[in-house]
Amino acid sequence: MKYRLWLCFFFTIAIAFAMSIPVNLNGLVYDFRSIPLIVGSLYGGIYVSMFLYAAIIVVRYLLGNPNNLIYCVSFLPTIIFIILLLKRYRQMRLAHKMISAVIVCVAVKIVSFLIYLTSIGKMELFTANLISSSQTYILQSVVIAVYIYLIEFQQKYIHMQEDTVHGEKMRIVSEMAASVAHEIRNPLTAVRGFIQLMGVPHLAPSKLQFYQQISLEELERAQVIISDYLAIAKPEPEKDELILMKDEVQYVSQVLVTIANYNDVKIEVTLQDEQMFIQGDRNKLRQSLINIGKNAIEAMSKSGGVLVIGLKEQTDRIMITIRDNGIGMTKEQISRLGTPYFSTKEKGTGLGTMVSFSLIRAMKGKIHITSEVGKGTEFEISFPAVPRGL
Template sequence: MDFVKELILHITFILFPAFLYQTVWLSKPMKSSPILNKWLVLILSGLSSILCALYPLYLWGMVTTDYQLIPLFTATLYAGPVAGIAVLVILLVYLLFFSGGDCFLITVLSMPLYLLLPIFLSGNWGRLKYSSKLLLTILMGTVKVLVFHIILFFTGFAGLAQINFSEHYWIIFFEEWSLFVFGLLIMVYAIEYISQNALYRLRIIKSEKLAIASELAASVAHEVRNPLTVVRGFIQLMGQEAKEINPKNIEYTDLVLSELDRAQEIITDYLNLARQQYFEKEKLNLTELLVEVSKIMTSYANYKAVTIETHIAENLYVEGDASRLKQVFLNLVKNAIEAVSLSEGLVLIKAYASREFIRVRIIDNGIGMSSEQIARLGEPYFTLKEKGTGLGLTVTFSIIEQHEGTIRYQSELNKGTSTTVSIPIYSKAKD
């Protein structure tokens, strides 16, 4: 019974950083995707490791389960190698001054080996599927226990060396492995659960804003568009007569027409926003669609003195709505063209298959964006253009989400932007 109480206490120690991080950081009102607070992760993980080391959990009174390593592993995976190494330093300092002896020596010998796999996985950890993360978590726990027992065997430390390879040894080994893997899985599950909840909460907020904009679009756009069309027609007729009276009047006529056209574009954005929930998905050759998009945008690019280059793989198939996806890529290419300078402007369109996704990258050498601007992309009415409505990317993000895809931006000010759209590959099982 005492062992069960101690186990529950240690599970509390390893879980409290995740839930305290949610309370302190993720519970705040968010306008965009939450940014990882590495300092908070470092402090909470370090404190958790010290608490686990302060009250060790013994098996058979001989071997500790080393739960203090679980915050170290998760800090490395989710906050990066630097955060993981910082937590390691905190743990080693504690062990040196408050523990010392064989325990400290074993930790120093084994810790670099423990960290190799988490550091290797940390770079791609955020892009892995949930099931893959769980499998790799079991692998990391297994490797850790194996390394620990190999070091014990060759060094002869602790009471475990007296047992040698007897029956009790294997019982202890299995118990330690199962408890450590169990604790590591709980920690990964808790972090993933909390992260998903934070993203769901953000999506709900964005969906509410989108719903309001959609209702406004549905109630106003149709009523406004028809009168504008009539007004534009009469302005053109009046402009011809005014030009005959005074040629300078044509400047005012052109100005009025350009503003009417701009009003039409705004209404079109609202109508697209209102219609974005209707999709007709089917097997779609994305290669042909992207080639068509590049041809359509070439004339606009030439007008802006921008060069479009394409590297599009053959036979890229997805399940989607052709008109909606065409709208997505036309909008993204148009934004890329408008972001580059008037001289030596270049927009590159790349498309290829990667694992289970078709990835389309649109790269420009334009003005770039700051991390704060990237975080707000897709919000209704947020725009970087002087005369933009901020609805184009809102619709784009929504369409991509409806296709179970993702969009990711990488940008640097005055150097350019890379936009990557990932859409699931069409499955032959659906034929």
Template sequence: MFIKLLLQVVYITVPILIYYALIRNNASLKRYHSILLGIICGISILLCMSFPISFETGYIMDLRTVPWMISFLYGNISTGIILTIIMLGYRIFLGGIGMFVVFIAYSITLLMILFYFKKYSQFSFQHKMKSVLTLTFINSLLIVSSIHFIFGFSESHYLLFYTVFTFMQLLLTWLTVYMIETFRENDRLQLEMQNSEKLYIVGQMAASVAHEIRNPMTVVSGFMQLLYQSDEIPLKHKEHVKIMTVELERAQAIINDYLTLAKPQADKMEKIDVKEQTSLISQTLSSYALMNGVDLHYHIKSDENFYTFGNPEKMQQVLVNMIKNAIEATLNKKAVTISLSKDNEYIYIDITDQGVGLSEDEIKKIGTPFYSTKEKGTGLGLSVSFSIIRAMNGQIMTTSDMGKGTTFTIKLPQY
């Protein structure tokens, strides 16, 4: 029994290690990560079911629940559904009345995953662990209870089987999720280091040239205003002067973005009412949305207070940048939705547009300096926003459906 138990652990952990080895060493495979994870989890499920653990009492068990849940939580719904069908089909092929146990337990667990774990990727590490272990415990309880109801066995056998089975499911679930989250965190940190190096280079360049550029621009801007106010300049030329002034202001805004990249953290740090800030910016940009033929919707999912810690002006800058981008990305006569929610640790600001969406490659590049999906964009606006939120110990996450739209989620620690 002990050897078969170790084999069950091997069937689950080794494929996961192979999966991460493959996608780390071959960047082109990352775009197919859901398919690859589905194959890996499918192999684990079939191996666990083919070589189960036998008890001296005659009962058998396997740990297929772990890779099955992983396919939903770290792959996607489609991957999980396909593996569910394969698992049920293989169980019917193996035969026996035990397939009713599988159908009952996994149907209820599947419903819980579909309704409760929609935003699993946005959970904190602790929240993920608690949620997954709770789900595993409920699944184990459903399986053992169904077996007891269908087959029936003595109280002592029931307690032994339930204790061993539940403990092994919980232990292996914890190990697998911890391993996956560790790999993902390492990848995230590596990506952040690469982005930090780029930001550092841009920052150094900004610090060295921005002030030198600002001085002559200020002089030129002053003379432009004098020319515009002069009665000796024809009206036609005044329009040209006005256009030049607008372009100078745009250049000044770009320089300010460079300076923000050079020094994203401001000295003024205080308690921020996120609900008040979000509502204010939404109202401010409502006219801009109307000009672009876009409806702007604002929803708060709780009547509680939403406080974080940072610089209010920088927070406003982030909201303006991201909501304005969402409005510009949204197709005509459609909507941008801003929603505010929180859990025990974090505040979440979801900004959802109804544009063309982003590919996985585009999502990975979002927030890097000079990358923009807009024709006239510099890519600095989102870079500055990402930098400000990182300075507030927060995170910006992106999810997108091609042809349907994109959601940017600003995750901030509660104060």
């Protein structure tokens, strides 16, 4: 409705402007009123067309032109041309639209002139100015054809933009879906491994309780991951807590043990005795480190290997190192690591690494990667240290 109102307003102004600067050719008055009339009618519909027809009659009356009743009788029947064209106009190709608009514009002009001049008995004005009249019709035809072309071009451009935005939204949705599935697979794989371990005969009650605890914590982590992705649309304040890094590294190594066993990989953990704290989100830290560790294990899955996880304090930062002796990466691969849909794995999406890097950086962490093809990769992740006793 607003669109049609704007068309009525805009083209009424255009009609009034065109009628206020006519050209007089030996008693016959020409102007370009038919151009905004036809264009507005074709893109606004029958109701806009009726409004513009009425606007022309009102403006003509206000300008003090004679024989207004006769003009109405000669002019109003030409709306039939517009009604006939409107039925097929939207389905036409651009060239057909331009030609049809030119034909209707000229037809409206000629028919209204012929009826009007015949009614007032001055048909000689039309026949005496055929060459001049033809020139105005040609100029009018060129103007309306260019007008239609520009409108169609703009509409096509707008539609392309809308399609691009829609396609981008769908791409983001698909990326998010793939990323969620990737992130949830990690805790579910760990739970599966511990459930299988709980089926071992004559398992000690302490180990059974430990496996149950880890499984429940991993399921809780899966729930937190889902909540994090759901919160992207409606962000909530980040959880900020004091994290004892020694406990977290031990937890991550225990989770990765089950994945390592499947891939014939050994895990070595080196820790300093000092208590080291950082400030951040415990669950996001675990999610990030487990994902990086899992990728490192999978890089060694063909021939086995050793995953080394280290923790130390250096000046005012806490350093976590995750080193493998897997396939390694080139400098180009390192530079692209953490971008969507780049992965060194055959079926990887790269989204898990992207999310992990984002979560680490959100906690003011830094990531440094060194790698050599055929020898392995080392991730060095550092966080600002929180002074002891705070």
